[in-house]
Amino acid sequence: MDRPMNLFKTVAAVLIAAVAITATPAMAAGGGAKHPRSGGFSFEGPFGRFDQGQLQRGYKVYREVCASCHGMNLLSFRTLGERGGPFWDPHAENAAANRYVRALAAEVQVADIDTETGEAIMRPATPADRFPNPYPNATAGAAANGGAFPPDLSVMAKARHDGANYIYSLLTGYVPAPAGLQINPGQYYNPYMAGDMTPFWTGDPSHVPPGGFIAMPPPLADGQVTYDDGTAQTVDQYSKDVAAFIAWASEPHQVQRKQAGVGVMIFLLLFLGLTYASYRRIWKGVAH
Amino acid sequence: MALENESVAADQGDPNDKDPNRRDFIHIAAGAAAVGAGVMAAWPLVNQMNPAADTLALSTIEFDTSKVLEGMQVVIKWQGKPVFVRNRTAAELQRVRAEGAVGSPAEPDSARTKAGHEAILVVIGSCTHLGCVPTFNAGDFGGWFCPCHGSHYDASGRIRKGPAPLNLVVPDYEFTAGSTVRIG
């Protein structure tokens, strides 16, 4: 019991148990939903990075398609130009001076108060502005969408288990409801959506279809958004790109975090080696 | 573990030994790493108090100076501080020009304005003494008077009398288009 190896094994066992226990409810919460498909994203794993082109395309899909119903209230235009962001320009350290960001912001109208008259006005956004919400409040958003408020997408990749893959799978996962599934008007069947289809299933009770109902109609169609870089203009590609963009937006510092982590782990390993050597030296010949 | 007595242990690098020559290099290295770890851990705790990205993003504002009537000033908020944008009359201009380089540091009025927009003066409206906001068109020099401790500024924002050590600060700004200035 005196050896660090044993301690390490125990700690590792506790750690694995802890992760297993916490991971379980997350899977259980998915109910009968299908496990998300892998989008093969470049930013996965400890050394993963974002593909800047993909983030730019993802922003375009969000702006042209998603933004009409979904807000991203926690994002500011300046964030797009921060280090590691879709429009990061090494020549514009200050994101507010980034010409792409300024141009993208100016394309969007935001609400403001006229400083002289005090009246509500619309003006072109500046880099410091947040993304505008499509609806004045959640009630208005729900009323305009058959009672289902389109959720804000700012942290969506963190708010769902296996976030980026989930978003990719959901967007590409729309299939016609299987025969025997009772579906109400204004609802769509998606096997990746959380839910339980048992009450709506009239077929074989041992083969309840996976997934749930979603109020969002399939939002994407091939060729809907124009890509300037020659990337395929397909639903699959759009879904991947917008999932990557939302994954970045949910945690803009995640690549920086992982890079810092590699450095910290190397330092701790060296620190451990030195301290262990010091420990061996101090305890050398001391009976215990 | 085989037992050896204390004297044997002492011979093999007693860590209590205060003589640095006998002290093992490895203990110094481990200690240095510990200090390094402490500094690395402390840095984020210090750094977090620096201005956040959203605060920095508000560091630039634009303002149309044609909104300021002659002889008046408009106070706008920039980085949480008041900025005076003053459109000076011909008489005021004449007076501050005639006085040449005065204030602290001694400056001519032309050093405090932009060419082509000489009537417009942009200064940060916080007294250089202890930060109060000086009163417009008051004091002995036709500029501002700080009610807190009695500093007198002229219409060029230069300190002329009282405890304030410096002229009112002219922020970094430029005329971007026509009469519009961008401050910051």
Added chain:
Amino acid sequence: MSDHESTYVPKTGIERWLDSRLPIVRFGADYMSLPTPRNLNYWWTFGAILMVCLITQIVTGVVLAMHYTPNVAMAFDSVERIMRDVPGGWLIRYVHANGASMFFIAVYIHMLRGLYYGSYKAPREIIWILGCLIFFLMIATAFLGYVLPWGQMSFWGAEVITNLIGAIPMVGEPILIWLRGGPAIDNATLNRFFSLHYLLPFVILGVVVLHLWALHTAGQNNPVGVLIPKERTAKDTLPFHPYYTVKDGVAIILFMMMFAFFVFFMPNALGHADNYIPANPLQTPAHIVPEWYMLPFYAILRAIPDKFGGVVAMFAAIGILFVLPWLDTSKVRSMRYRPTMKIFFVIFVLVGMGLGWCGAQLPDAPVVPGMASFVLLDGELNSYLWLTRLFTAYYFAFFLFIMPIVGLRETPLPVPASVSEPVLSGGATPAAAVAQAEKKG
């Protein structure tokens, strides 16, 4: 070790001047030279690790409070602002959030170590009771802190846990309203939870000081479990510094590596995705679970079919730890010499983990899917409900029956006469062991 004589000698005039007015340097020097049992293993390093955890949580917490806004309209966004805009804020928040889990991993190991080696037995009852108090305060602090980000799990966790108070007959409802500051969890609740979450860690720190004071009065236990008489101090102990500073140091760095791995590479793995959905008082998440470290107690709560009974059982599960010193009848401290008790201990650890596992499952779900089962009283036998009840029964039986009965009936192995003896001779004489066991009673 209270009779440890001070060996500090002030060298300079300034040191002598200070020493006669505020002997703080002497205090530190005496602490560093404290005679410590020479046979402490790595399980004893968790005390130092916990100290690091507490300081980490306090320091990062004070810093986070500089940016956090305790208001229902702004709390969620202010946490995300820390993650996005505050320089290095993401690191500080992730350290604080994962730090809570690390704190509990360490405290559970620390408590099980105390249980295994009999560190709660005379003369160390007060150390153990203060430790239980710290554990209880930690649970309260962690719960209050989990509410602050104001996500779905925060809100519904607060709702469910405060409702426990409402289960108290007669006075429950008025107390509940008083605690929440209204009929429902709202801004008043968030504000007071923030205030208390800031306060309690300093209370914990105060109790930790008492915990250490008691520890240094009674002296540290050790893996052999025998007391170190004064005349054997020189043979059986080592000065705390450098022997245990460096040993604790190695363990702390290992622990930090695990901590850093979570913070930098899987910072949200120990949390729940639903807590990134802003709190919505009108919609409960599909499946609510507390943080992993609360799961065993949450399972006990659900095992009892009566609402108030469940609350009583849950608090009793923690409360029983306080009287543990008087439930154990054994004269031998360390389970190293208690082969029967050792088996019950291992089962207890597994049951504790099993309770945690059960706490994360839906109570009605089958333990073995597809296995034939029948309804026993109020639920299928093949369900987590009945498994949880089985584990809960063992949890309480361990303290109430196994400890007192096994202590009286088992025959312990020979206990060495002193800490150094197993090292010196590789074993103990039975005569010495019996004598030692008698002496300790």
